[in-house]
Amino acid sequence: MPEPTPDTKPLTTQNALAGRRILLGVSASIAAYKAAPLTRQLVKAGAEVQVILTEAAAAFVTPLTLGTLSKKPVLTGFLRDAAAGEWHNHVDLGLWADALLIAPASANTIGQLATGLCPNLLCAVYLSARCPVFLAPAMDVDMFAHPAVTQNLARLRSFGNHVFDSPSGELASGLSGPGRMLEPEDIVAELEAFFGNQ
Numbered sequence: 648m649p650e651p652t653p654d655t656k657p658l659t660t661q662n663a664l665a666g667r668r669i670l671l672g673v674s675a676s677i678a679a680y681k682a683a684p685l686t687r688q689l690v691k692a693g694a695e696v697q698v699i700l701t702e703a704a705a706a707f708v709t710p711l712t713l714g715t716l717s718k719k720p721v722l723t724g725f726l727r728d729a730a731a732g733e734w735h736n737h738v739d740l741g742l743w744a745d746a747l748l749i750a751p752a753s754a755n756t757i758g759q760l761a762t763g764l765c766p767n768l769l770c771a772v773y774l775s776a777r778c779p780v781f782l783a784p785a786m787d788v789d790m791f792a793h794p795a796v797t798q799n800l801a802r803l804r805s806f807g808n809h810v811f812d813s814p815s816g817e818l819a820s821g822l823s824g825p826g827r828m829l830e831p832e833d834i835v836a837e838l839e840a841f842f843g844n845q
Contacts, residue, residue, distance in 0.1 A: 662692050662693050662839065663838075663839045663840075663841075663842040663843035664689065664692040664693055664694040664835070664838060664839055664842060665692070665693030665694070666693060666694075666695070667693070667694045667695070667745045667746065667838075667842060668694070668695045668697070668743055668744050668745045668746075669689055669694045669695065669696050669697070669744065669745065669746050669747075669748055669838075670697050670699060670740060670741075670743075670744040670746070670747045670748065670772060670776075670778075671685070671686060671689070671696055671697070671698045671699070671717075671748050671749075671750065672698075672699045672701075672747065672748065672749040672750075672752075672756075672769040672772070672773070673698060673699070673700045673701065673704045673708065673713070673749075673750070673751065674701050674703070674704050674749065674751060674752055674753040674755070674756035674769065675701055675703035675704045675706065675707060675753050675755065675756075676704075676707065676751040676752075676753045676785040676786065676828070677707060677785075677819045678751040678785035678827070678828040679704050679707035679708045679751055680707060680708055681750070681751065681828055681830070681831055682698070682708055682713060682750065682751070683708060683712050683713065683716060684831045685750060685831035685834060685835070686698060686713055686716040686717050687716045688831050688832060688835045689835060689838075690716065690717060690718070692835055692839070696717040696719070697717065697719050697722070697740070697743075697744075698710075698713045698714070698717050698719070698721045698722070699721075699722045699723075699740075699768055699769045699772060700713065700721050700722070700723050701723070701756070701767050701768075701769055702723055702724065702767065705723060710723060722740075722768060723768070724767070724768055737768060737771035737772045737774075737775050738775045740772045740775070741772050741773075741774075741775030741776035741777060741778070742775075742777060744776060744778045745778055745779075745842075746778050746779050746780075746781060746838065746841075746842075747772065747773060747776045747778055747779070747780045747781070748780075748781045748782075748783070748834070748838070749769070749773070749780070749781070749782045749783065750781075750782070750783035750785075750828060750829075750834060751783055751784070751785030751828045752782040752783055752784050752785065753785065753786060754784075754786045754790050754791075754793075754796050756769065756770070757782070757784060757796060757799045757800060757803065758795070758796075758799050760773050760782075760799075760803060761798075761799035761800075761802045761803050762799075779809060779841070780807075780808040780809065781808070781809045781810075781811065781834075781837070781838065781841075782800075782803065782808060782809070782810045782811065783811045783813075783828050783829045783834055784796075784800065784810065784811070784813045784826070784828070785813070785826065785827065785828035786826050787818050787819070787820050787822060787826055788818060788820075788822050788823070788824030788825060788826045789822075790826065791813060791824075791825055791826035792824075792825075809837075809841070811829045811833075811834065811837060812829065813825045813826055813827060813828070813829065814827050814829060814830075815827070
């Protein structure tokens with residue numbers, strides 16, 4: 648058998664994310680900038696990524712950036728073309744996905760999901776999704792420690808959702824503590840481990 652050259656790699660087991668359909672929900676948080684490298688790493692791992700960006704999140708990261716990296720138009724609302732009556736079907740999106748990943752998951756979005764509110768496309772997809780749901784919380788230390796957020800995260804876990812740990816570190820406010828969004832490479836590793844065990 649010939650030795651591998653720089654252009655050929657030894658055969659390895661297929662990446663656990665190859666061919667997986669990932670809905671990436673991005674909510675409004677300063678950590679939304681991490682959605683760009685996260686999208687890139689998911690695509691590089693072989694996943695098909697459809698980004699859903701809340702309208703408020705578009706102030707932190709642009710649809711153009713995420714659409715370029717995902718190679719798909721980013722969805723930001725229910726309507727595709729209001730004049731033509733075309734809309735983004737949240738039920739179809741929820742059925743299409745192998746996983747719904749919300750990263751970052753802001754305190755506001757976490758509260759909406761935990762209480763069944765449906766003010767935007769992301770929340771509607773969440774309520775319609777039959778696939779596993781993963782959340783990567785991101786907020787300041789006092790918000791993260793607030794009993795309302797703690798209870799909402801516990802409730803989401805009780806629904807069967809997977810909530811990633813929020814590591815400690817320096818936050819955008821200058822404070823230090825838990826509340827940081829898990830790094831993109833760690834999120835990808837968690838998803839690979841989940842799908843690799845199926």
